[in-house]
Amino acid sequence: MLDRLNEALEQVERDPGEPVDVAAMARAALTSEHHFRRMFSTLAGMPIAEYVRRRRLTLAGAEVIEGRDTLLDIAVRYGYGSAEAFGRAFRAMHGVGPGEARRTGAALNSQSRLTFHLTVEGNTSMRYRIVEKEAFRLIGPKARVPLVYEGVNQPMVDFVMGLGDAVHERIEELSDQEPRGSLAVTVAHDPDQREGSDIDYHQAAATSAAEVPEGMEALDVPAGPWVAFQFDRVNFPEGIQRIWVYAYSEWFPSNPAYRIRQGPSMVKAEYEGDLAGGEVWMPVEKTGA
The missing domain is CATH 3.20.80.10 (Regulatory factor, effector binding domain)
Structure with missing residues (x-):
């Protein structure tokens, strides 16, 4: 189950600008959407949509600081319909707008990539x-x-x-x-x-x-x-x-x-x-x- 969950999360990394299709991720994990949402929230401490948003803005932040592409190009690549929408989302996560972050090289927040593992401990049992x-x-x-x-x-x-x-x-x-x-x-x-x-x-x-x-x-x-x-x-x-x-x-x-x-x-x-x-x-x- 956890291997299939990790495979489903690979979709976020492969296509960070695509809309979140939780139903498709649940199918990839061979489970129901309801189970997938509850399992993810319980294990990660946040909803799947919030994780995707934070990962998307983490990757976008690295490209903003790198400075190779325009802010609009980055916004579109990560699924935002306008530079304004991207700017609002960027500021909500990083505390600074993308333009200012690029000019000043500001420190940005980061959402680590999640991978779920099953840790087996000999003294862990539950009836x-x-x-x-x-x-x-x-x-x-x-x-x-x-x-x-x-x-x-x-x-x-x-x-x-x-x-x-x-x-x-x-x-x-x-x-x-x-x-x-x-x-x-x-x-x-x-x-x-x-x-x-x-x-x-x-x-x-x-x-x-x-x-x-x-x-x-x-x-x-x-x-x-x-x-x-x-x-x-x-x-x-x-x-x-x-x-x-x-x-x-x-x-x-x-x-x-x-x-x-x-x-x-x-x-x-x-x-x-x-x-x-x-x-x-x-x-x-x-x-x-």
């Missing part, structure tokens, strides 16, 4: 299971919060803490199937899942209940397979957040028969001070590999 689930519902209160990859998501914490004991007890009562109990459920709206983008956060129960209590919402989830990663006594929230990195950097490349599918992610956790144990559930689908 997981594949669970086939029938269609079910997630019922509970919902809030719109920003996506945070590292550290405490304070709006999320404030939302959960403000629900009150009666609401948490009602969620527990609604739970009638795996994963049992009160779940942290996230649904992303940005296909690139950029840091700070909006996500729907549900404090919810997996249930077959038809009735939705007042103040709660229902999210209908179709039937399909899930991968459930088990964790025990990890630091909260960093230990749980690292499971997503582990999944995309190690588990999916090592298990090419599965890829992520669209749907909510669910976390079932029990807390003991700053430590947590439980499971992270990710919706997957078979690739046919």
Whole structure:
């Protein structure tokens, strides 16, 4: 999987001025566009479009400083329709316009070329299971919060803490199937899942209940397979957040028969001070590999 991802990224280097065709890159990686976007953002820490923009302007910056071609020629070569559009993008990344950079030999920012590798460590292991689930519902209160990859998501914490004991007890009562109990459920709206983008956060129960209590919402989830990663006594929230990195950097490349599918992610956790144990559930689908 990672070899195919690296081959897909070669398109950026070969044709830096061509429009970004993420669907074609996903096909080159033999996966879905949804999986490709999520995998790239998780591993690189930025969306694929942002990486392409930064690589494009890094290469263009070198040519601007070199001074052989006109600024307009460079702009066109790297996919910009006008010198003005190129100038705005150049300044946004480098903090200086291309003309000034050429005149003064200004120091420019650089986006290194990304290559993904799978590092196998003998002491790294994660228990997981594949669970086939029938269609079910997630019922509970919902809030719109920003996506945070590292550290405490304070709006999320404030939302959960403000629900009150009666609401948490009602969620527990609604739970009638795996994963049992009160779940942290996230649904992303940005296909690139950029840091700070909006996500729907549900404090919810997996249930077959038809009735939705007042103040709660229902999210209908179709039937399909899930991968459930088990964790025990990890630091909260960093230990749980690292499971997503582990999944995309190690588990999916090592298990090419599965890829992520669209749907909510669910976390079932029990807390003991700053430590947590439980499971992270990710919706997957078979690739046919």
